[in-house]
Amino acid sequence: MRIQNFHKIFFLASLISIVACQNSKNGTQEETTTTPSVEQKVFRKEQGADCDKAADDETRTDCARIDLLYPVVTKGEKALQDAVAAWTNNYLFSILEAEQTPKSSTLDGAAKAFFRIHDETKKEGGASAMTGGFEVSTGSEVVFNNGKYLTLAINGNAYMGGAHGSPTEALNTFDAKSGKILTWDDLVTDKAAVQALAEKKVRKERADVFKEGFDFDDTFNFVLPVNYGLTEEGIFLYYQHYEIMPYALGATEVTLTFEELGPLAKIKL
Structure with a gap:
């Protein structure tokens, strides 16, 4: 009887251990599929002889500035991380580059394209208040994030000459598991x-x-x-x-x- 009882106790203990391990594994799995983490990354560059002057200084005639704040998914499904990165880059590249220029594959490449546009503008029209005010800037926001869906917004403004800047916005919702943009x-x-x-x-x-x-x-x-x-x-x-x-x-x-x-x-x- 004692041996039989021992076997029963051993069996129950093993069963509890298995269940505990399964719960532990399930808990770990749940952690990998919890609410994505999003961080704001900064990209700043400038080029010009008088970027040290204030933006509202009328004597500033040679400055091009890039000041970007954009989202990066640092924790979450790889499909989501890749989808957000592709969407973000597409937006940032689009406001840094002219439509007729070859598209860049990196943010540094897009920044160089922006500075080339500034150089060409100076070459064609000379240094002026316009070429002193070249600027591209963005901000970003996590609009919604419940673990299943992630809504991100990037708002920006680009000035490359003309009467006014060009304000733009990118706003989309991603499926947190697949990275699919919801239509x-x-x-x-x-x-x-x-x-x-x-x-x-x-x-x-x-x-x-x-x-x-x-x-x-x-x-x-x-x-x-x-x-x-x-x-x-x-x-x-x-x-x-x-x-x-x-x-x-x-x-x-x-x-x-x-x-x-x-x-x-x-x-x-």
Whole structure:
């Protein structure tokens, strides 16, 4: 009896040990798939004879400056890290390089392209207040991160001569496991219905510009925005300058809440 009891005790102890190991392994596995960690990286460079002067100094005529803040996923699925890196680089390269120039494969290469544009501008028109104010800058923000979905935003401004700078924005939601960027088809069941809902919301939020005589037409047609992403409240829509309104009217931001979307929303948080 004692031997039988010992065997029973040994068997139970082994079973508990196996379960404990499995729980430990499961716990480790859960840790590798928990909420991604995102850090903000900085990239700063400048070129010119008088970059030591203040930006508002009218005597500064030769300075090109790059001041970038952008997101990097430091902990999470490799697919997500790679997808965010590719998306971020695509945006940063696009605002540093002219459309007609060969595309770079590194941030340093894109920075060199930006400085070449500055040099060419000085060569063609001479040093001036314009060439003293060449600048590309960005900021970034983690809009939403619940472990399953990650919404990131990068906003920037580029000035390479002309009447004003070019403000831009990149906003997307990534599947934290696969790295896939969620499209409208992933988020909603009926894009036409969502577009109608979005137009109603924009008309309400920007009532001031419609009272002043603006309205959508063939030049500024209302569409779903290029930049959108998940938030705690619903789907955030960001319309850049010129996207649906003239530059002077600025950017437009609205949120379609999950309550407003109702059955149109495919994703429920």
